[in-house]
Amino acid sequence: MRSALRGRTFVVGLITALSVAACGGSDTGSAAAPAGEKGLEKTKIVIGALPIPDSAGIHIAKAKGFFQAEGLDVQINPLKSSADAVPALNGGSTDVILGNYFAMINVSAAKVGEYRFIADAFQAKPNVFDLVVPKDSPITDIKGLKGKKIAVPAKNSIGELASGNALRTAGLDREKDVEFIPTAFPEMWGAMTTGKADAAWLTEPFLTQVQQQYGAKVLTDTMTGAMADFPIAGWTVTKKFADANPKTVAAFQRAYAKAQQLAATDRKEIEKILPTYTKIPPAVISTITLGDFPTTLSAQRIQRVADLMLEYGYLKEKFDVTPMLVPMPQQ
Structure with a gap:
Protein backbone atom coordinates (compact mmCIF):
# COMPACT_ATOMS: atom_id res chain seq x y z
CA MET A 1 0.00 0.00 0.00
CA ARG A 2 1.52 3.33 0.86
CA SER A 3 4.17 4.42 3.18
CA ALA A 4 3.82 8.02 3.68
CA LEU A 5 0.63 11.13 3.18
CA ARG A 6 -3.22 15.04 1.76
CA GLY A 7 -6.25 13.81 3.42
CA ARG A 8 -8.82 15.42 1.35
CA THR A 9 -12.13 16.12 1.86
CA PHE A 10 -9.72 17.68 -0.38
CA VAL A 11 -8.08 20.49 -1.96
CA VAL A 12 -7.90 20.55 -5.53
CA GLY A 13 -8.81 23.52 -7.44
CA LEU A 14 -9.96 26.59 -5.68
CA ILE A 15 -13.14 26.46 -7.40
CA THR A 16 -13.42 22.83 -6.63
CA ALA A 17 -14.85 20.62 -3.95
CA LEU A 18 -13.86 19.09 -0.68
CA SER A 19 -15.46 18.43 2.51
CA VAL A 20 -15.77 18.41 6.16
CA ALA A 21 -13.98 17.99 9.40
CA ALA A 22 -13.22 19.87 12.43
CA CYS A 23 -10.60 22.38 13.29
CA GLY A 24 -8.63 22.56 16.46
CA GLY A 25 -5.48 23.14 18.32
CA SER A 26 -4.64 25.70 20.96
CA ASP A 27 -1.67 27.95 21.31
CA THR A 28 0.86 26.55 23.72
CA GLY A 29 4.53 27.10 24.14
CA SER A 30 6.18 30.46 23.53
CA ALA A 31 4.72 33.46 25.30
CA ALA A 32 3.22 36.10 23.06
CA ALA A 33 5.23 39.21 22.36
CA PRO A 34 3.14 42.37 22.85
CA ALA A 35 1.77 43.34 19.45
CA GLY A 36 2.69 46.96 20.05
CA GLU A 37 6.36 46.08 20.32
CA LYS A 38 6.25 44.47 16.89
CA GLY A 39 4.15 47.21 15.35
CA LEU A 40 1.71 44.79 13.77
CA GLU A 41 -0.99 46.48 11.74
CA LYS A 42 -3.45 43.69 12.57
CA THR A 43 -3.07 41.24 15.43
CA LYS A 44 -6.19 39.12 15.04
CA ILE A 45 -6.33 37.18 11.79
CA VAL A 46 -8.80 34.62 10.52
CA ILE A 47 -7.49 31.72 8.43
CA GLY A 48 -9.68 29.60 6.20
CA ALA A 49 -8.15 26.13 5.97
CA LEU A 50 -9.39 22.98 4.33
CA PRO A 51 -9.33 19.94 6.66
CA ILE A 52 -6.65 18.14 4.66
CA PRO A 53 -2.95 17.30 5.12
CA ASP A 54 -1.93 20.39 3.12
CA SER A 55 -3.02 22.48 6.10
CA ALA A 56 -0.83 20.67 8.62
CA GLY A 57 1.73 23.47 8.92
CA ILE A 58 -0.84 26.07 9.90
CA HIS A 59 -2.24 23.87 12.67
CA ILE A 60 1.23 23.00 13.95
CA ALA A 61 2.07 26.71 14.11
CA LYS A 62 -1.02 27.42 16.20
CA ALA A 63 -0.67 24.39 18.46
CA LYS A 64 2.96 25.11 19.26
CA GLY A 65 2.41 28.81 19.94
CA PHE A 66 4.46 30.10 17.01
CA PHE A 67 1.76 32.58 16.00
CA GLN A 68 1.29 33.70 19.57
CA ALA A 69 5.03 34.33 19.91
CA GLU A 70 4.80 36.69 16.93
CA GLY A 71 1.97 38.66 18.53
CA LEU A 72 -0.74 37.10 16.40
CA ASP A 73 -4.10 35.90 17.67
CA VAL A 74 -5.06 33.33 15.04
CA GLN A 75 -8.46 31.79 14.46
CA ILE A 76 -8.54 28.84 12.05
CA ASN A 77 -11.91 28.21 10.45
CA PRO A 78 -12.45 24.92 8.60
CA LEU A 79 -13.76 25.38 5.07
CA LYS A 80 -16.33 22.88 3.86
CA SER A 81 -15.04 23.14 0.32
CA SER A 82 -12.45 25.03 -1.65
CA ALA A 83 -15.33 26.75 -3.42
CA ASP A 84 -15.92 28.61 -0.14
CA ALA A 85 -12.37 29.94 0.08
CA VAL A 86 -12.24 32.79 -2.43
CA PRO A 87 -15.66 34.22 -1.49
CA ALA A 88 -14.61 34.21 2.18
CA LEU A 89 -11.41 36.04 1.27
CA ASN A 90 -13.09 38.55 -1.02
CA GLY A 91 -15.91 39.15 1.44
CA GLY A 92 -13.53 40.08 4.23
CA SER A 93 -14.62 37.40 6.71
CA THR A 94 -11.29 35.62 6.23
CA ASP A 95 -7.80 37.11 5.97
CA VAL A 96 -5.80 34.11 4.75
CA ILE A 97 -6.88 31.02 2.81
CA LEU A 98 -5.29 27.82 1.58
CA GLY A 99 -5.27 28.64 -2.12
CA ASN A 100 -4.83 26.05 -4.82
CA TYR A 101 -2.24 27.43 -7.23
CA PHE A 102 -4.13 26.35 -10.36
CA ALA A 103 -7.30 28.10 -9.23
CA MET A 104 -5.66 31.26 -7.88
CA ILE A 105 -3.60 31.72 -11.03
CA ASN A 106 -6.72 31.09 -13.10
CA VAL A 107 -8.78 33.79 -11.37
CA SER A 108 -5.82 36.18 -11.30
CA ALA A 109 -5.17 35.80 -15.02
CA ALA A 110 -8.88 36.40 -15.64
CA LYS A 111 -8.57 39.57 -13.52
CA VAL A 112 -11.30 38.39 -11.17
CA GLY A 113 -9.20 39.70 -8.30
CA GLU A 114 -5.68 40.45 -7.14
CA TYR A 115 -4.09 37.94 -4.78
CA ARG A 116 -0.76 37.29 -3.10
CA PHE A 117 0.92 34.05 -2.04
CA ILE A 118 2.61 34.49 1.34
CA ALA A 119 3.78 30.92 2.02
CA ASP A 120 3.96 27.59 0.22
CA ALA A 121 1.90 24.75 1.68
CA PHE A 122 2.03 21.53 -0.30
CA GLN A 123 3.82 19.90 -3.21
CA ALA A 124 3.06 16.63 -4.98
CA LYS A 125 5.13 13.50 -4.57
CA PRO A 126 4.75 10.07 -6.19
CA ASN A 127 1.44 8.30 -5.60
CA VAL A 128 -0.34 11.13 -3.83
CA ALA A 228 6.58 15.56 -11.02
CA ASP A 229 6.97 17.39 -7.68
CA PHE A 230 4.22 19.77 -8.81
CA PRO A 231 3.27 22.75 -6.60
CA ILE A 232 -0.27 22.30 -5.27
CA ALA A 233 -1.32 25.01 -2.81
CA GLY A 234 -0.13 27.98 -0.80
CA TRP A 235 -1.39 30.44 1.81
CA THR A 236 -3.07 33.31 0.04
CA VAL A 237 -4.25 36.84 0.85
CA THR A 238 -5.67 39.67 -1.21
CA LYS A 239 -3.26 42.25 -2.58
CA LYS A 240 -5.13 44.82 -0.52
CA PHE A 241 -4.44 42.89 2.69
CA ALA A 242 -0.78 42.36 1.85
CA ASP A 243 -0.25 46.05 1.05
CA ALA A 244 -2.04 47.25 4.19
CA ASN A 245 -0.49 44.74 6.62
CA PRO A 246 3.15 44.06 5.68
CA LYS A 247 4.32 43.50 9.27
CA THR A 248 1.41 41.20 10.02
CA VAL A 249 2.15 39.18 6.89
CA ALA A 250 5.83 38.94 7.85
CA ALA A 251 4.89 37.76 11.35
CA PHE A 252 2.65 35.09 9.83
CA GLN A 253 5.45 33.99 7.53
CA ARG A 254 7.98 33.68 10.36
CA ALA A 255 5.63 31.64 12.53
CA TYR A 256 4.53 29.43 9.67
CA ALA A 257 8.09 28.79 8.49
CA LYS A 258 8.96 27.26 11.87
CA ALA A 259 5.97 24.93 11.72
CA GLN A 260 6.49 24.01 8.09
CA GLN A 261 10.06 23.02 8.86
CA LEU A 262 8.72 20.53 11.39
CA ALA A 263 6.15 19.21 8.92
CA ALA A 264 8.83 18.81 6.27
CA THR A 265 11.26 16.90 8.46
CA ASP A 266 9.19 14.93 10.97
CA ARG A 267 6.24 12.83 9.81
CA LYS A 268 5.27 12.20 13.42
CA GLU A 269 4.43 15.89 13.80
CA ILE A 270 1.92 15.56 10.97
CA GLU A 271 0.46 12.32 12.28
CA LYS A 272 0.03 13.98 15.67
CA ILE A 273 -1.70 17.11 14.37
CA LEU A 274 -4.02 15.53 11.76
CA PRO A 275 -6.52 14.08 14.29
CA THR A 276 -7.03 17.57 15.76
CA TYR A 277 -8.58 19.00 12.61
CA THR A 278 -9.56 16.11 10.31
CA LYS A 279 -11.69 12.99 10.56
CA ILE A 280 -9.11 10.72 8.99
CA PRO A 281 -9.10 7.36 10.85
CA PRO A 282 -5.90 6.69 12.83
CA ALA A 283 -5.23 3.51 10.84
CA VAL A 284 -5.30 5.52 7.64
CA ILE A 285 -3.16 8.35 8.98
CA SER A 286 -0.33 5.92 9.61
CA THR A 287 -0.37 4.59 6.05
CA ILE A 288 -1.35 7.43 3.71
CA THR A 289 1.24 8.86 1.37
CA LEU A 290 2.43 12.35 2.17
CA GLY A 291 3.52 14.96 -0.30
CA ASP A 292 6.18 17.56 0.40
CA PHE A 293 5.82 20.56 2.70
CA PRO A 294 8.01 23.28 1.10
CA THR A 295 9.84 25.59 3.46
CA THR A 296 10.53 28.31 0.88
CA LEU A 297 8.35 30.38 -1.43
CA SER A 298 9.76 30.11 -4.93
CA ALA A 299 8.47 31.98 -7.98
CA GLN A 300 10.40 29.60 -10.22
CA ARG A 301 8.64 26.62 -8.66
CA ILE A 302 5.13 28.09 -8.82
CA GLN A 303 5.71 29.38 -12.36
CA ARG A 304 5.57 25.73 -13.44
CA VAL A 305 1.84 25.77 -12.72
CA ALA A 306 1.13 28.79 -14.92
CA ASP A 307 3.35 27.49 -17.71
CA LEU A 308 1.64 24.10 -17.82
CA MET A 309 -1.78 25.77 -17.70
CA LEU A 310 -0.74 27.75 -20.78
CA GLU A 311 0.54 24.63 -22.53
CA TYR A 312 -2.77 22.85 -21.98
CA GLY A 313 -4.88 25.83 -22.99
CA TYR A 314 -6.23 26.84 -19.58
CA LEU A 315 -4.54 30.23 -20.00
CA LYS A 316 -4.64 32.28 -23.19
CA GLU A 317 -1.25 33.92 -22.70
CA LYS A 318 1.86 33.57 -20.56
CA PHE A 319 1.27 34.59 -16.97
CA ASP A 320 4.10 35.72 -14.68
CA VAL A 321 3.48 34.62 -11.08
CA THR A 322 6.34 36.68 -9.60
CA PRO A 323 4.18 39.71 -8.69
CA MET A 324 1.87 37.38 -6.77
CA LEU A 325 4.56 36.37 -4.26
CA VAL A 326 5.35 38.19 -1.03
CA PRO A 327 8.99 37.32 -0.24
CA MET A 328 9.58 35.44 3.00
CA PRO A 329 11.43 37.46 5.67
CA GLN A 330 14.79 36.37 7.01
CA GLN A 331 14.43 34.25 10.13
Whole structure:
Protein backbone atom coordinates (compact mmCIF):
# COMPACT_ATOMS: atom_id res chain seq x y z
CA MET A 1 0.00 0.00 0.00
CA ARG A 2 1.52 3.33 0.86
CA SER A 3 4.17 4.42 3.18
CA ALA A 4 3.82 8.02 3.68
CA LEU A 5 0.63 11.13 3.18
CA ARG A 6 -3.22 15.04 1.76
CA GLY A 7 -6.25 13.81 3.42
CA ARG A 8 -8.82 15.42 1.35
CA THR A 9 -12.13 16.12 1.86
CA PHE A 10 -9.72 17.68 -0.38
CA VAL A 11 -8.08 20.49 -1.96
CA VAL A 12 -7.90 20.55 -5.53
CA GLY A 13 -8.81 23.52 -7.44
CA LEU A 14 -9.96 26.59 -5.68
CA ILE A 15 -13.14 26.46 -7.40
CA THR A 16 -13.42 22.83 -6.63
CA ALA A 17 -14.85 20.62 -3.95
CA LEU A 18 -13.86 19.09 -0.68
CA SER A 19 -15.46 18.43 2.51
CA VAL A 20 -15.77 18.41 6.16
CA ALA A 21 -13.98 17.99 9.40
CA ALA A 22 -13.22 19.87 12.43
CA CYS A 23 -10.60 22.38 13.29
CA GLY A 24 -8.63 22.56 16.46
CA GLY A 25 -5.48 23.14 18.32
CA SER A 26 -4.64 25.70 20.96
CA ASP A 27 -1.67 27.95 21.31
CA THR A 28 0.86 26.55 23.72
CA GLY A 29 4.53 27.10 24.14
CA SER A 30 6.18 30.46 23.53
CA ALA A 31 4.72 33.46 25.30
CA ALA A 32 3.22 36.10 23.06
CA ALA A 33 5.23 39.21 22.36
CA PRO A 34 3.14 42.37 22.85
CA ALA A 35 1.77 43.34 19.45
CA GLY A 36 2.69 46.96 20.05
CA GLU A 37 6.36 46.08 20.32
CA LYS A 38 6.25 44.47 16.89
CA GLY A 39 4.15 47.21 15.35
CA LEU A 40 1.71 44.79 13.77
CA GLU A 41 -0.99 46.48 11.74
CA LYS A 42 -3.45 43.69 12.57
CA THR A 43 -3.07 41.24 15.43
CA LYS A 44 -6.19 39.12 15.04
CA ILE A 45 -6.33 37.18 11.79
CA VAL A 46 -8.80 34.62 10.52
CA ILE A 47 -7.49 31.72 8.43
CA GLY A 48 -9.68 29.60 6.20
CA ALA A 49 -8.15 26.13 5.97
CA LEU A 50 -9.39 22.98 4.33
CA PRO A 51 -9.33 19.94 6.66
CA ILE A 52 -6.65 18.14 4.66
CA PRO A 53 -2.95 17.30 5.12
CA ASP A 54 -1.93 20.39 3.12
CA SER A 55 -3.02 22.48 6.10
CA ALA A 56 -0.83 20.67 8.62
CA GLY A 57 1.73 23.47 8.92
CA ILE A 58 -0.84 26.07 9.90
CA HIS A 59 -2.24 23.87 12.67
CA ILE A 60 1.23 23.00 13.95
CA ALA A 61 2.07 26.71 14.11
CA LYS A 62 -1.02 27.42 16.20
CA ALA A 63 -0.67 24.39 18.46
CA LYS A 64 2.96 25.11 19.26
CA GLY A 65 2.41 28.81 19.94
CA PHE A 66 4.46 30.10 17.01
CA PHE A 67 1.76 32.58 16.00
CA GLN A 68 1.29 33.70 19.57
CA ALA A 69 5.03 34.33 19.91
CA GLU A 70 4.80 36.69 16.93
CA GLY A 71 1.97 38.66 18.53
CA LEU A 72 -0.74 37.10 16.40
CA ASP A 73 -4.10 35.90 17.67
CA VAL A 74 -5.06 33.33 15.04
CA GLN A 75 -8.46 31.79 14.46
CA ILE A 76 -8.54 28.84 12.05
CA ASN A 77 -11.91 28.21 10.45
CA PRO A 78 -12.45 24.92 8.60
CA LEU A 79 -13.76 25.38 5.07
CA LYS A 80 -16.33 22.88 3.86
CA SER A 81 -15.04 23.14 0.32
CA SER A 82 -12.45 25.03 -1.65
CA ALA A 83 -15.33 26.75 -3.42
CA ASP A 84 -15.92 28.61 -0.14
CA ALA A 85 -12.37 29.94 0.08
CA VAL A 86 -12.24 32.79 -2.43
CA PRO A 87 -15.66 34.22 -1.49
CA ALA A 88 -14.61 34.21 2.18
CA LEU A 89 -11.41 36.04 1.27
CA ASN A 90 -13.09 38.55 -1.02
CA GLY A 91 -15.91 39.15 1.44
CA GLY A 92 -13.53 40.08 4.23
CA SER A 93 -14.62 37.40 6.71
CA THR A 94 -11.29 35.62 6.23
CA ASP A 95 -7.80 37.11 5.97
CA VAL A 96 -5.80 34.11 4.75
CA ILE A 97 -6.88 31.02 2.81
CA LEU A 98 -5.29 27.82 1.58
CA GLY A 99 -5.27 28.64 -2.12
CA ASN A 100 -4.83 26.05 -4.82
CA TYR A 101 -2.24 27.43 -7.23
CA PHE A 102 -4.13 26.35 -10.36
CA ALA A 103 -7.30 28.10 -9.23
CA MET A 104 -5.66 31.26 -7.88
CA ILE A 105 -3.60 31.72 -11.03
CA ASN A 106 -6.72 31.09 -13.10
CA VAL A 107 -8.78 33.79 -11.37
CA SER A 108 -5.82 36.18 -11.30
CA ALA A 109 -5.17 35.80 -15.02
CA ALA A 110 -8.88 36.40 -15.64
CA LYS A 111 -8.57 39.57 -13.52
CA VAL A 112 -11.30 38.39 -11.17
CA GLY A 113 -9.20 39.70 -8.30
CA GLU A 114 -5.68 40.45 -7.14
CA TYR A 115 -4.09 37.94 -4.78
CA ARG A 116 -0.76 37.29 -3.10
CA PHE A 117 0.92 34.05 -2.04
CA ILE A 118 2.61 34.49 1.34
CA ALA A 119 3.78 30.92 2.02
CA ASP A 120 3.96 27.59 0.22
CA ALA A 121 1.90 24.75 1.68
CA PHE A 122 2.03 21.53 -0.30
CA GLN A 123 3.82 19.90 -3.21
CA ALA A 124 3.06 16.63 -4.98
CA LYS A 125 5.13 13.50 -4.57
CA PRO A 126 4.75 10.07 -6.19
CA ASN A 127 1.44 8.30 -5.60
CA VAL A 128 -0.34 11.13 -3.83
CA PHE A 129 -2.65 11.84 -6.78
CA ASP A 130 -3.68 8.73 -8.72
CA LEU A 131 -6.29 7.60 -11.24
CA VAL A 132 -8.15 4.60 -9.83
CA VAL A 133 -10.90 2.17 -10.86
CA PRO A 134 -12.97 -0.40 -8.91
CA LYS A 135 -11.29 -3.78 -8.44
CA ASP A 136 -13.74 -5.50 -10.80
CA SER A 137 -13.35 -2.90 -13.56
CA PRO A 138 -12.36 -4.27 -16.98
CA ILE A 139 -10.06 -1.27 -17.36
CA THR A 140 -6.50 -2.43 -16.68
CA ASP A 141 -4.41 0.50 -17.85
CA ILE A 142 -4.78 4.17 -18.68
CA LYS A 143 -5.30 3.48 -22.38
CA GLY A 144 -8.49 1.72 -21.39
CA LEU A 145 -9.96 5.06 -20.35
CA LYS A 146 -10.65 6.05 -23.95
CA GLY A 147 -14.34 6.89 -24.24
CA LYS A 148 -14.78 6.70 -20.46
CA LYS A 149 -15.86 9.11 -17.71
CA ILE A 150 -13.38 10.33 -15.09
CA ALA A 151 -14.49 11.87 -11.80
CA VAL A 152 -12.54 15.00 -10.86
CA PRO A 153 -13.24 17.58 -8.14
CA ALA A 154 -14.17 20.25 -10.69
CA LYS A 155 -14.03 21.18 -14.34
CA ASN A 156 -11.01 23.25 -15.34
CA SER A 157 -9.15 22.27 -12.18
CA ILE A 158 -5.83 20.78 -11.20
CA GLY A 159 -7.53 17.38 -11.19
CA GLU A 160 -8.37 17.79 -14.84
CA LEU A 161 -4.88 19.13 -15.59
CA ALA A 162 -3.16 16.21 -13.86
CA SER A 163 -5.45 13.63 -15.44
CA GLY A 164 -4.91 15.21 -18.84
CA ASN A 165 -1.16 15.07 -18.34
CA ALA A 166 -1.35 11.34 -17.60
CA LEU A 167 -3.68 10.73 -20.52
CA ARG A 168 -1.32 12.49 -22.90
CA THR A 169 1.53 10.16 -21.94
CA ALA A 170 -0.71 7.30 -23.06
CA GLY A 171 -1.54 8.96 -26.36
CA LEU A 172 -5.02 10.11 -25.32
CA ASP A 173 -6.55 13.57 -25.61
CA ARG A 174 -8.32 14.94 -22.53
CA GLU A 175 -10.81 16.91 -24.63
CA LYS A 176 -11.64 14.27 -27.23
CA ASP A 177 -11.12 10.89 -25.61
CA VAL A 178 -12.64 11.22 -22.11
CA GLU A 179 -15.38 13.06 -20.26
CA PHE A 180 -14.65 14.69 -16.91
CA ILE A 181 -17.41 14.46 -14.32
CA PRO A 182 -17.30 17.05 -11.47
CA THR A 183 -17.58 15.06 -8.25
CA ALA A 184 -16.71 15.80 -4.63
CA PHE A 185 -13.94 13.53 -3.37
CA PRO A 186 -16.11 11.77 -0.76
CA GLU A 187 -18.62 10.92 -3.49
CA MET A 188 -16.19 9.56 -6.08
CA TRP A 189 -16.30 5.94 -4.97
CA GLY A 190 -20.07 5.98 -5.13
CA ALA A 191 -19.93 7.56 -8.58
CA MET A 192 -17.78 4.69 -9.83
CA THR A 193 -19.87 1.94 -8.27
CA THR A 194 -23.12 3.38 -9.68
CA GLY A 195 -21.77 3.90 -13.18
CA LYS A 196 -21.71 7.69 -13.11
CA ALA A 197 -17.94 7.51 -13.58
CA ASP A 198 -15.59 4.79 -14.77
CA ALA A 199 -12.49 6.09 -12.98
CA ALA A 200 -11.61 8.74 -10.43
CA TRP A 201 -8.74 11.12 -9.76
CA LEU A 202 -8.12 10.62 -6.05
CA THR A 203 -5.74 11.88 -3.44
CA GLU A 204 -5.21 11.11 0.23
CA PRO A 205 -6.81 9.97 2.45
CA PHE A 206 -9.40 8.69 0.00
CA LEU A 207 -6.75 7.03 -2.11
CA THR A 208 -5.61 4.76 0.68
CA GLN A 209 -9.14 4.25 2.01
CA VAL A 210 -10.59 2.92 -1.27
CA GLN A 211 -7.65 0.56 -1.63
CA GLN A 212 -7.87 -0.74 1.92
CA GLN A 213 -11.66 -1.02 2.09
CA TYR A 214 -12.66 -1.85 -1.48
CA GLY A 215 -9.57 -3.12 -3.24
CA ALA A 216 -9.54 -0.26 -5.75
CA LYS A 217 -6.93 -0.54 -8.51
CA VAL A 218 -4.49 2.25 -9.28
CA LEU A 219 -4.13 2.83 -13.01
CA THR A 220 -1.41 5.44 -12.83
CA ASP A 221 0.24 8.15 -10.79
CA THR A 222 -0.75 11.47 -12.40
CA MET A 223 2.10 13.48 -10.93
CA THR A 224 4.87 12.30 -13.23
CA GLY A 225 6.76 13.80 -16.14
CA ALA A 226 5.83 17.47 -16.48
CA MET A 227 3.97 17.30 -13.17
CA ALA A 228 6.58 15.56 -11.02
CA ASP A 229 6.97 17.39 -7.68
CA PHE A 230 4.22 19.77 -8.81
CA PRO A 231 3.27 22.75 -6.60
CA ILE A 232 -0.27 22.30 -5.27
CA ALA A 233 -1.32 25.01 -2.81
CA GLY A 234 -0.13 27.98 -0.80
CA TRP A 235 -1.39 30.44 1.81
CA THR A 236 -3.07 33.31 0.04
CA VAL A 237 -4.25 36.84 0.85
CA THR A 238 -5.67 39.67 -1.21
CA LYS A 239 -3.26 42.25 -2.58
CA LYS A 240 -5.13 44.82 -0.52
CA PHE A 241 -4.44 42.89 2.69
CA ALA A 242 -0.78 42.36 1.85
CA ASP A 243 -0.25 46.05 1.05
CA ALA A 244 -2.04 47.25 4.19
CA ASN A 245 -0.49 44.74 6.62
CA PRO A 246 3.15 44.06 5.68
CA LYS A 247 4.32 43.50 9.27
CA THR A 248 1.41 41.20 10.02
CA VAL A 249 2.15 39.18 6.89
CA ALA A 250 5.83 38.94 7.85
CA ALA A 251 4.89 37.76 11.35
CA PHE A 252 2.65 35.09 9.83
CA GLN A 253 5.45 33.99 7.53
CA ARG A 254 7.98 33.68 10.36
CA ALA A 255 5.63 31.64 12.53
CA TYR A 256 4.53 29.43 9.67
CA ALA A 257 8.09 28.79 8.49
CA LYS A 258 8.96 27.26 11.87
CA ALA A 259 5.97 24.93 11.72
CA GLN A 260 6.49 24.01 8.09
CA GLN A 261 10.06 23.02 8.86
CA LEU A 262 8.72 20.53 11.39
CA ALA A 263 6.15 19.21 8.92
CA ALA A 264 8.83 18.81 6.27
CA THR A 265 11.26 16.90 8.46
CA ASP A 266 9.19 14.93 10.97
CA ARG A 267 6.24 12.83 9.81
CA LYS A 268 5.27 12.20 13.42
CA GLU A 269 4.43 15.89 13.80
CA ILE A 270 1.92 15.56 10.97
CA GLU A 271 0.46 12.32 12.28
CA LYS A 272 0.03 13.98 15.67
CA ILE A 273 -1.70 17.11 14.37
CA LEU A 274 -4.02 15.53 11.76
CA PRO A 275 -6.52 14.08 14.29
CA THR A 276 -7.03 17.57 15.76
CA TYR A 277 -8.58 19.00 12.61
CA THR A 278 -9.56 16.11 10.31
CA LYS A 279 -11.69 12.99 10.56
CA ILE A 280 -9.11 10.72 8.99
CA PRO A 281 -9.10 7.36 10.85
CA PRO A 282 -5.90 6.69 12.83
CA ALA A 283 -5.23 3.51 10.84
CA VAL A 284 -5.30 5.52 7.64
CA ILE A 285 -3.16 8.35 8.98
CA SER A 286 -0.33 5.92 9.61
CA THR A 287 -0.37 4.59 6.05
CA ILE A 288 -1.35 7.43 3.71
CA THR A 289 1.24 8.86 1.37
CA LEU A 290 2.43 12.35 2.17
CA GLY A 291 3.52 14.96 -0.30
CA ASP A 292 6.18 17.56 0.40
CA PHE A 293 5.82 20.56 2.70
CA PRO A 294 8.01 23.28 1.10
CA THR A 295 9.84 25.59 3.46
CA THR A 296 10.53 28.31 0.88
CA LEU A 297 8.35 30.38 -1.43
CA SER A 298 9.76 30.11 -4.93
CA ALA A 299 8.47 31.98 -7.98
CA GLN A 300 10.40 29.60 -10.22
CA ARG A 301 8.64 26.62 -8.66
CA ILE A 302 5.13 28.09 -8.82
CA GLN A 303 5.71 29.38 -12.36
CA ARG A 304 5.57 25.73 -13.44
CA VAL A 305 1.84 25.77 -12.72
CA ALA A 306 1.13 28.79 -14.92
CA ASP A 307 3.35 27.49 -17.71
CA LEU A 308 1.64 24.10 -17.82
CA MET A 309 -1.78 25.77 -17.70
CA LEU A 310 -0.74 27.75 -20.78
CA GLU A 311 0.54 24.63 -22.53
CA TYR A 312 -2.77 22.85 -21.98
CA GLY A 313 -4.88 25.83 -22.99
CA TYR A 314 -6.23 26.84 -19.58
CA LEU A 315 -4.54 30.23 -20.00
CA LYS A 316 -4.64 32.28 -23.19
CA GLU A 317 -1.25 33.92 -22.70
CA LYS A 318 1.86 33.57 -20.56
CA PHE A 319 1.27 34.59 -16.97
CA ASP A 320 4.10 35.72 -14.68
CA VAL A 321 3.48 34.62 -11.08
CA THR A 322 6.34 36.68 -9.60
CA PRO A 323 4.18 39.71 -8.69
CA MET A 324 1.87 37.38 -6.77
CA LEU A 325 4.56 36.37 -4.26
CA VAL A 326 5.35 38.19 -1.03
CA PRO A 327 8.99 37.32 -0.24
CA MET A 328 9.58 35.44 3.00
CA PRO A 329 11.43 37.46 5.67
CA GLN A 330 14.79 36.37 7.01
CA GLN A 331 14.43 34.25 10.13
